[in-house]
Amino acid sequence: MENSFGSTSVPDLDTDTSLYPPIPAYVEDNYWWAYVHPHAVYFWDRQWLINLVLLGNYKRLCAAVLDGCRRSLPGRTLQVGCAYGNITPRLAQCVEQNGMLDVIDVLQVQLDNLAPKLPQDARVKLHCMDSTALNFDDACFDRVVFFLLLHEQPVTVRKQTLAEALRVLRPGGTITIVDYARPNRFNLPCRLWTSVLEKLKPFASDLWNGEVADWLPTDAGVVCVRRLRFFGGFFQILTFTSDSVTEKR
Ligand SMILES: C[S@@+](CC[C@H](N)C(=O)[O-])C[C@H]1O[C@@H](n2cnc3c(N)ncnc32)[C@H](O)[C@@H]1O
Numbered sequence: 001m002e003n004s005f006g007s008t009s010v011p012d013l014d015t016d017t018s019l020y021p022p023i024p025a026y027v028e029d030n031y032w033w034a035y036v037h038p039h040a041v042y043f044w045d046r047q048w049l050i051n052l053v054l055l056g057n058y059k060r061l062c063a064a065v066l067d068g069c070r071r072s073l074p075g076r077t078l079q080v081g082c083a084y085g086n087i088t089p090r091l092a093q094c095v096e097q098n099g100m101l102d103v104i105d106v107l108q109v110q111l112d113n114l115a116p117k118l119p120q121d122a123r124v125k126l127h128c129m130d131s132t133a134l135n136f137d138d139a140c141f142d143r144v145v146f147f148l149l150l151h152e153q154p155v156t157v158r159k160q161t162l163a164e165a166l167r168v169l170r171p172g173g174t175i176t177i178v179d180y181a182r183p184n185r186f187n188l189p190c191r192l193w194t195s196v197l198e199k200l201k202p203f204a205s206d207l208w209n210g211e212v213a214d215w216l217p218t219d220a221g222v223v224c225v226r227r228l229r230f231f232g233g234f235f236q237i238l239t240f241t242s243d244s245v246t247e248k249r
Pocket residue numbers: 024027035050080081082083084085104105106107110129130131132147148149152153
């Protein structure tokens with residue numbers, strides 16, 4: 001056991017459920033079929049299925065995250081929210097000797113599903129934690145990664161999640177966000193797919209009607225240093241860093 005507050009080290013798993021945060025109502029109500037029920041986890045955690053849901057873009061999105069950090073993760077990295085597929089084991093492979101990857105999820109069932117995918121000696125810690133109330137010190141992470149989380153959160157939760165990510169990020173650290181975006185005008189297949197997603201994920205339309213920067217605190221003091229669009233604009237990868245870094249360059 002590496003930490004208090006529902007944290008687990010690989011391969012030990014915390015069984016003291018009193019330490020777990022409550023499951024947020026929006027997760028229970030909207031995503032029971034995707035994340036909460038153990039049968040859902042069993043059903044969805046198939047690489048080909050997740051790739052299908054992402055219209056064949058899983059590998060490409062994953063590679064863009066890894067390329068963004070030059071496949072090297074020194075210091076501390078925080079992944080907010082488990083994701084199906086192999087992104088966490090791939091991030092774990094990039095962790096340097098002096099580094100650590102912390103992964104949080106509000107659902108212990110997701111962390112239990114992730115743990116066996118990681119090698120015994122992986123420099124990874126798993127924590128059952130809510131993204132809106134991170135039990136980490138201020139400025140303790142070098143980078144924070146969100147892989148397709150923000151579109152699943154209601155706007156108030158999303159704003160609080162981003163505020164917490166900024167709080168735990170050291171000055172000059174980076175926040176990388178992979179998520180949906182507004183598809184180009186002539187990208188008809190993705191435009192159709194958005195209407196399906198809107199039914200399954202009630203808060204997702206914010207991502208194609210707004211800008212991620214709108215949900216950052218007004219005094220965030222960050223700038224976007226990398227912005228990529230994929231698949232006719234349907235996916236975006238954004239990297240923000242604090243102004244202090246860009247000023248030094
Ligand atoms: C990061 S997203 C990834 C979704 C994507 N479809 C995938 O698997 O590649 C989903 C995860 O975020 C978690 N999650 C949702 N709300 C959260 C919150 N407030 N705090 C921490 N984790 C949360 C869910 O439990 C779920 O495991």
